[in-house]
Amino acid sequence: MRPDFVWRVAARDLLSTLRDTRTLLGTVLIPLVLIPVLMLGTPLLLGQFIGGQAQKRQQVGVMGTLPAELRERLGQDGQPEQTGAGAGAEHTGVELVPLNGNSPEVARQAVQSEQVDAVIRVTAPLPEREGDAPAQVQVFAKLNSLAAQTGALGKVEAAVTSYNHALAARRLAAAGLSEDDLSPVRLDRQDASTVQEASSGQLAFLIPLLMMNFILSGAMATALDSTAGEKERGTLESLLVSPVRRSEVVAGKLLATTLSALVAALFSVLGFLGTGLIAGLLLQRGGMQADLSQAFGGQLALGAGGFASLLLSAVGAALLLSALLIALSIYARSYKEAQTYVTPLSLVIVLPALFLQFSDGFSTAFYAIPLFGSMLSVMDSVTGTLKWPQLWLSLGANLLTTLLLAALALRSFQREEVIFRN
Structure with a gap:
């Protein structure tokens, strides 16, 4: 050529x-x-989206009776996040709204019609002090929604986790143990990347x-x-x-x-x-x-x-x-x-x-x-x-x-x- x-x-x-x-x-x-x-x-x-969901007070329907301490944790405002997508945003609690009825269909309909952002359904008495029998609580929300995961659903899961942590800590203290006894070996992750x-x-x-x-x-x-x-x-x-x-x-x-x-x-x-x-x-x-x-x-x-x-x-x-x-x-x-x-x-x-x-x-x-x-x-x-x-x-x-x-x-x-x- x-x-x-x-x-x-x-x-x-x-x-x-x-x-x-x-x-x-x-x-x-x-x-x-x-x-x-x-x-x-x-x-x-x-x-901005995740921070907005963190600062917004979502409405969460309640079916059944929640322990007073758990209700307090659900409505309590948290400290600003230091890490994650919502870093710097002050997390607010949720507003609990009592709902009539206690069936799963009513709970789903309340979420689908946007009457509330999520629904907590209690089917058995929840433990309030150490020694009480474990129980299950249902949470209805749109699981494929990022707004629900970073808003109402995420806040409910965080409150329940915190409530469980408090009950476990009191139970350990009553038995003469501490939280360190549950995890004697701690994993310290170090970044080996360049x-x-x-x-x-x-x-x-x-x-x-x-x-x-x-x-x-x-x-x-x-x-x-x-x-x-x-x-x-x-x-x-x-x-x-x-x-x-x-x-x-x-x-x-x-x-x-x-x-x-x-x-x-x-x-x-x-x-x-x-x-x-x-x-x-x-x-x-x-x-x-x-x-x-x-x-x-x-x-x-x-x-x-x-x-x-x-x-x-x-x-x-x-x-x-x-x-x-x-x-x-x-x-x-x-x-x-x-x-x-x-x-x-x-x-x-x-x-x-x-x-x-x-x-x-x-x-x-x-x-x-x-x-x-x-x-x-x-x-x-x-x-x-x-x-x-x-x-x-x-x-x-x-x-x-x-x-x-x-x-x-x-x-x-x-x-x-x-x-x-x-």
């Missing part, structure tokens, strides 16, 4: 992409804006997911327009009758698509680094809970080696996705038809990315899986645990798959029934 002809084809397609303002916004501005919003805005909103592993957060697996999605979206704009879009406009025929070899056409379009994808990848990395800077400023000013920032990877920091490995992983993924998009799009008769072919590709990224949170248990062989190996390499780059042989393995798998897909695209470009079937 002649490099100058390859570059002319690539420049032609890149120029067409640059003329589309919406594509530029999606490739450049959206990663810079959307990533900080997702990585920082989500935990902040979650903290600084970068700890700062990347528990949800660091979202970083490869978002990066691959931005690479895909950046490549789609150029790939679809340079294949199905040109077929629809009738400009592909003029390119194919010019003194440019079909292999040079495929190579040029692959180069243009890969460059568009890498631009999106670069700005997504800048978005992650910007997120770390913003999170650091918020933490210094006390505007963001430290545990939430850490959980969502708000303190991402990359050294020279980490940035280089991240860039290499992005190049491998961009080449593979670009070749796949071109091979699929050339079969489409129109731009809209091509979109229907490539839209499900997002599932190829989302579904494997869900397993990245268990990446510690993956062997080296998983890095040989095309695209998924790049996700693992990005994850390792973020956490600072990347080993270079694994990076080369993932990069090699992507390059080999890219060559196979490029050969498939070249075969399609050489078949007139594919090129002219629009």
Whole structure:
């Protein structure tokens, strides 16, 4: 192939992409804006929601008789939480509302109709002092509701746990024992993670997911327009009758698509680094809970080696996705038809990315899986645990798959029934 002809084809397609303002916004501005919003805005909103539930006094229906001490604990206001999503929020108690009847159906109906947030149903006398027989109390709430879990249901469970703890402590004291006698060995958990592993957060697996999605979206704009879009406009025929070899056409379009994808990848990395800077400023000013920032990877920091490995992983993924998009799009008769072919590709990224949170248990062989190996390499780059042989393995798998897909695209470009079937 002649490099100058390859570059002319690539420049032609890149120029067409640059003329589309919406594509530029999606490739450049959206990663810079959307990533900080997702990585920082989500935990902040979650903290505000949980804190609001903690400060709100929910209504809890009561069926039967509750011990006086338990009723007091249910309505008692607590101290502000020091850790967790609701850190800094003062926990209020609940308002007990007596309900008529004592059947499970009435309790469920009261919750479903939002008459109360939860219902406590007492079917047998509850223990009030040490030595009393154990008993069961039912709590009706919407268990799949985050508002219930952080509000009424959570407060009822906390009050019952505290009540049980008090009864157990008095029972131990009556027997001449203390709480230390129940747990003579205490477990002191120490974090053995590196600084970068700890700062990347528990949800660091979202970083490869978002990066691959931005690479895909950046490549789609150029790939679809340079294949199905040109077929629809009738400009592909003029390119194919010019003194440019079909292999040079495929190579040029692959180069243009890969460059568009890498631009999106670069700005997504800048978005992650910007997120770390913003999170650091918020933490210094006390505007963001430290545990939430850490959980969502708000303190991402990359050294020279980490940035280089991240860039290499992005190049491998961009080449593979670009070749796949071109091979699929050339079969489409129109731009809209091509979109229907490539839209499900997002599932190829989302579904494997869900397993990245268990990446510690993956062997080296998983890095040989095309695209998924790049996700693992990005994850390792973020956490600072990347080993270079694994990076080369993932990069090699992507390059080999890219060559196979490029050969498939070249075969399609050489078949007139594919090129002219629009």
